[in-house]
Amino acid sequence: MRKIMTFIRFEFLKRRRVWPVGIVALLITISLAVGFGVQKHNQSVFVQDYSTQLKKRYPNENSLGRSELTSFQKSEAAYHDWFFKSVAVNVVLNGQGTREIPGFGVRLYARTASGALSDAFARTYDQYRYMRQKNITPMFPDSLVIVPVAGDLDKLSDTDKQWVMRNNPHFYVQALPFLWSLLQSNGVVALLLAFGVLLSGGQLAKELAHKRAHSHWLTLQDEPFPAQVGIQFGMMLTTMIQVVFVPLLAVTLGIGLLFGFGDGRYPVFSYQNPDGFGSKEAIMPLSQYLTNTLSLLFLLTVFLTLVMIILSMLLRNGWLTILGTILVVGLSLITPPIPGLPLTYFHLNDIVTGIAQEQAGSDALQAPAVFINLGWWCVGLLLLIILITEWRRIVHRLQRIHLASQKSPASL
């Protein structure tokens, strides 16, 4: 145990000399915090712009439409209330004629074909009812829950699509919602993983370079090759966690302490198939979403670490190992939902919310199935690593057996 600690301390010493991981993690945390600041700023800009829009549209003090403006100017709670009623009216009327009813929102109905957003209205209404029942405060300003994958925007022209999306923004200005917004973005996740790979990918490969010079030296210090691989796995995983998870959690904690954590029961759109008779839209509490997403991200981090070890052993070149692993992450960005393929699993949001399952029409992309499948992939990669690690010994044993069998007739 003491020896293992010596080896681990030595690896930390080496890593510290190659990469200031702590500083990188801090810089990433600051970048994420800046992202949060931008969200807050965008929120206040939007609120101002929208207020101006409303004033322009309802200049007349007696206009019925001013009810939105009045509630908007009164308080966030008043606006939440107005929004819920407005959505309820539209859902009851099923999109027929609400455009002509004044007082039901500029950005909700204007310009679009009146039935075009009926699914989004129904979904938003369901979420608001859920929030009212559980006494959850909605985001401000309130917006329609638009899910492009569900075909919400299919009936709109390109200009209208942009207009609807621009006018229905969600501002994630508390800790848990902000974490949610980060994990929704495949780009952010891929970038974080790429940074982790950049900082951890080369180490084992460098040990194995130059005819395994460093690796052989460590073997002579009583650190056998399997132990080296194990320790490197731990080091890489630690680095990945420091670069990917620590900034995510640090920024969540910081925002939580300053601006509040938000409600873990907040509704997240998802597809679920509880009875096995086909998936349908459902509500997933934010805490469950975050737990599932972070767990999947952790498993993917383990998967990537194993990929790095295999590439290190095959290529024995730190630079190429890093590039190869980043290529895997990059490919994941353009991978369509394919059941059984881990590249698909990098689309965390699509997997956890069931969107990928819906797109591919396959239950194998349901979150529990993905966890099991990814677990098997990791086991498979681990076996491959063991095979490569033991390969020389296996070959050597076979050679000796072969030579012995050639000798034995003569010795008789």
Add this chain to the structure above:
Amino acid sequence: MRTLIGFEWRRLHRSGFAWGLPVLAIVLVGLFFWFSQVGVDQYRQELLNHIQSNDEILSQLIGGYRQTIADDLETADRKAEAKKDMALAVPIGDALDAQQQAVEDRSTPRYLRAVIAANTRTIAFDNALHRVLLQDHHTLTAQTKLYQTMLARGWALEDTHYTTQPVGFLVSWQSWLAQPLAVLLGVALLSTTWVTALFTNNADLMATTVQPWRRWALANWFWAVLSWLAFLTLSNAAGWLAGQWLGTPLLSGTTPWHAIVPGTGQSYWIVWVQEIGISLLWFIPMYGILLLVTTYAEKWGRQR
């Protein structure tokens, strides 16, 4: 300079890049082709879902009209109006059924005709109602115009993102290779022999052998650009072969080079050539910047 170019080629060749690059090109194209096959299947399913969702909305409308017509409490005027509206709505439903049948039978011409019919009837229906109810008219008109052209010229209908037909596949693939991030990865990959030599004792050898030093960088740049060009050529050739042998249309028919890429107004040929140009235009300066940055980093490190 010729000696240096020869030397850099031998380094590239001996380091395994000469065979590694074609293998990588084939593997990546193979993966992308597989993704495209899956994407095409999913897009076909999306088409069906879209038709079904339109059909559901329409069925609700028609159901409402039927109720009005059957309701004894409704006035004769409203019943007459409902009958008129229903007469306009029912053909839209027929056109949607025809679309579904065409997708299931994999027939591009029949699908295009059915969409044109549905669009025309939707606009007529909305006009009669004096409001836009089902779908935005600008979108419908633009789509109708495009589909009429495609029908007249016999072009196949394909998804703009995923297609396994050679022409469309090459344009999609090449547009990925023109993305700055993809080029950056290419630059990083092809600079391997440069970076590994620069930060080892090889650099000392080159520093004392090559004067001026920039000639070495230029020779490396020359081969890197040629290698990227080779990668583009090889991967496009592999993509073309994959498309020829294994490509299947979304529904039916083929996409020729002179067909128009939806949303661009330009032919596939022009877009493809443009994307190759963009890819090279990104690669050449990016690699140059990498050479500069690494050279200065090496000099800085040497002084420390």
Add this chain to the structure above:
Amino acid sequence: MDILTIDDLSFGWRKQPVFSHAFLKIEQPGLYGLVAPNGSGKTTLLNLISSLLQPQAGKISLYGGLNTAKNVFDHVAFLQDNSVLYPYLSGREHINFVADTHHIPRTAIAPIADKLEMTSYLDKRVRHYSLGMKQRLLLAMALVVDRPLMLLDEPLNGLDPTSLIIVREALNQAKADGQTALISSHNLDELMRVTRDIFFVVDHALRFEHLAADETAEQRYAALFGVHDK
């Protein structure tokens, strides 16, 4: 108990044989040379003894047991070439690690560093070391673990006259302390100053030669490998 025994060793890279039915035996402590032309397998032999490579046939024993990783760790200190050094770590960090893994108190480092006159640069990073400084660091790492058998791969490479004297003294001290060292070298004159017992790799086999008082290592080398003075 024999210190080192190599029995009927065969080893080759793919189809190129390096050793074929080679034998070697060291019974008495002391300093032994290992000499052969470039590419004949000196480093390969040291790697085989230390179990970093596995022979295709034959047996290698150390102090009565097979050369298992455990046995090698317990009995052998191996000075490898300087590619094992991490350029971004200091000399002290290397020696500290070696001392820790061998459970040697760190207080043992200072006398060795003093003896090899490397105290002044021990805390600098290895990337700033000259070849001679690296060689002395490697030797310090081999000496600090205090193992009865030392395998020294080209320890005299790149040393200036002062360093040569320091290293020679360190080796003689090791001999006086009852340690054994197998030293590969191309520097035949210098090697002869520390030992006259030399193993030559000849025709994929190992041949022991004790140099007579009036004989030089270079003469024996010339006789064995067919090199003649002009």
